[in-house]
Amino acid sequence: MKQRALDAVxxxxxxxxxxxxxxxxxxxxxxxxNSVWASAVVLASFMAGLAxxxxxxARLGAQLRRPLLVYAGLEVLIASTGLTLVLAFxxxxxxxxxxxxxxxxxxxxxxxxxxxAAFALFAIPASxxxxxxxxxxxALGSGAGSFGRHLGRLYGWNTLGAVAGALCGELLLIxxxxxGGTGAVAAVLDLVAALTVLxxxxxFPVPAxxxxxxxxxxxxxxxxxxxxxGAGLAGGLLLALEVVWFRFLLLFSAGTSAAFxxxxxAVLAGxxxxxxxxxxxxxxxxxxxxxxPSVALLAGLATAWTYAGLALTPPxxx
Numbered sequence: 117m118k119q120r121a122l123d124a125v126x127x128x129x130x131x132x133x134x135x136x137x138x139x140x141x142x143x144x145x146x147x148x149x150n151s152v153w154a155s156a157v158v159l160a161s162f163m164a165g166l167a168x169x170x171x172x173x174a175r176l177g178a179q180l181r182r183p184l185l186v187y188a189g190l191e192v193l194i195a196s197t198g199l200t201l202v203l204a205f206x207x208x209x210x211x212x213x214x215x216x217x218x219x220x221x222x223x224x225x226x227x228x229x230x231x232x233a234a235f236a237l238f239a240i241p242a243s244x245x246x247x248x249x250x251x252x253x254x255a256l257g258s259g260a261g262s263f264g265r266h267l268g269r270l271y272g273w274n275t276l277g278a279v280a281g282a283l284c285g286e287l288l289l290i291x292x293x294x295x296g297g298t299g300a301v302a303a304v305l306d307l308v309a310a311l312t313v314l315x316x317x318x319x320f321p322v323p324a325x326x327x328x329x330x331x332x333x334x335x336x337x338x339x340x341x342x343x344x345x346g347a348g349l350a351g352g353l354l355l356a357l358e359v360v361w362f363r364f365l366l367l368f369s370a371g372t373s374a375a376f377x378x379x380x381x382a383v384l385a386g387x388x389x390x391x392x393x394x395x396x397x398x399x400x401x402x403x404x405x406x407x408x409p410s411v412a413l414l415a416g417l418a419t420a421w422t423y424a425g426l427a428l429t430p431p432x433x434x
Contacts, residue, residue, distance in 0.1 A: 121316055122252060123273040128309045129191065130277030131284070133245050134384070135302035136198040137162055138285040138377050139295055143205035144234065156359050161234045163355055165242020172243065173250035183255040184317035188310040190244045190251065195306035197241040202299035208237075249274065255320060264398045272391030279381045279388060286377040350412065357419065358383055 141158045180186055249270060256266045281302070289298040361379055397404045 118316060118319065119256070119269070121312065122256070123269065125309045125312050125316075126248075126252060126270050126274040127277035127280075128305045129194075129245075129248060130274035131281035132194070132198075132277075132302040132305035132309070133274075134278040134281030134380065135285045135289070135298060135305070136194075136202070136241065137380075138282055139202050139290075139299055139302070140205070140238065142290075142295065143202070157231055157234045158238075159355060159358060160231070161238040162242050163351070164235060165238050165240075166246030168239070169243040169246020169248075170250060173247045173254075180251065180254060182317065183251045184313050184320055187248055187251045187255070188313045188317070190248050191306045191310035191313070193244045194241050194248075195303035195310075197244070198306070199299045199303040201237060201241065203296060208233075265395050268391045268393075268395030268398065272388045272393075272395060275384050275388030275391060278384045282377045282381040282384065346412070354383075 137158065140162075144158050249267070252270055253266050256270075285298055289301055293301065358379065361383070394404075
């Protein structure tokens with residue numbers, strides 16, 4: 117029952133996160149001016165924040181005696197900073213104009229300033245989002261037999277919530293409630309998640325002082341470093357593919373935020389279903405992690421196959 121409740125909480129959290137990201141993409145066009153560049157910057161800044169949050173949780177997670185309380189605080193932080201950013205974005209071009217006006221319009225200096233501004237703006241909410249998953253996994257336990265299963269299940273539900281947020285934001289909420297109203301909905305979802313977790317926190321035991329993982333500060337062994345390197349390369353490739361796929365979408369539709377949302381929803385749906393499948397696989401076969409190289413190879417072959425299929429697409433004769 118606790119697991120299902122946390123699944124629902126993390127689904128809401130993922131929905132709110134993608135509502136915020138969709139809004140930021142729409143508003144980033146005011147600052148960056150180009151939809152493809154805006155999509156790349158928003159994605160890069162968002163993912164960088166998630167990575168920073170994960171690193172912070174990895175270093176501090178073993179010291180948390182009440183991880184659910186920390187999670188609730190993170191959701192409140194995401195709600196407040198995310199909504200503040202949505203409401204403040206329309207004023208940012210005027211505030212940054214003096215800084216950007218002296219740069220060469222086509223030069224690397226201007227692009228660097230834009231990228232730096234985006235990273236600074238998204239740093240707090242995105243980093244808090246990145247911290248939530250490790251904190252929830254810590255609350256459920258991180259034993260060798262359960263870590264992968266808990267991680268995959270939570271990540272899967274969170275990502276499917278992100279699919280719902282991306283589609284609902286573009287197809288329903290923004291048109292009816294506007295940007296500010298949609299941002300308020302995202303903030304409310306985060307607050308509901310925080311309140312739900314606060315109620316659940318009473319049912320989780322508080323570990324005694326000194327309990328918990330003792331290996332958090334130990335040096336990483338070579339096999340672990342290789343796995344981390346592989347995960348980093350896979351993440352970089354996926355983010356690059358998202359930008360490339362968005363460019364491909366521009367061949368068939370206008371470069372709008374709706375196209376961006378559809379592309380994100382498709383990618384995230386695959387990631388979410390993969391996370392749930394991996395969790396179920398590990399629950400049935402704890403040694404399934406040994407199939408990781410084969411899964412990675414199949415993913416690469418599938419990607420190459422989809423690009424080969426583009427050559428079979430009939431030309432537009434209109």
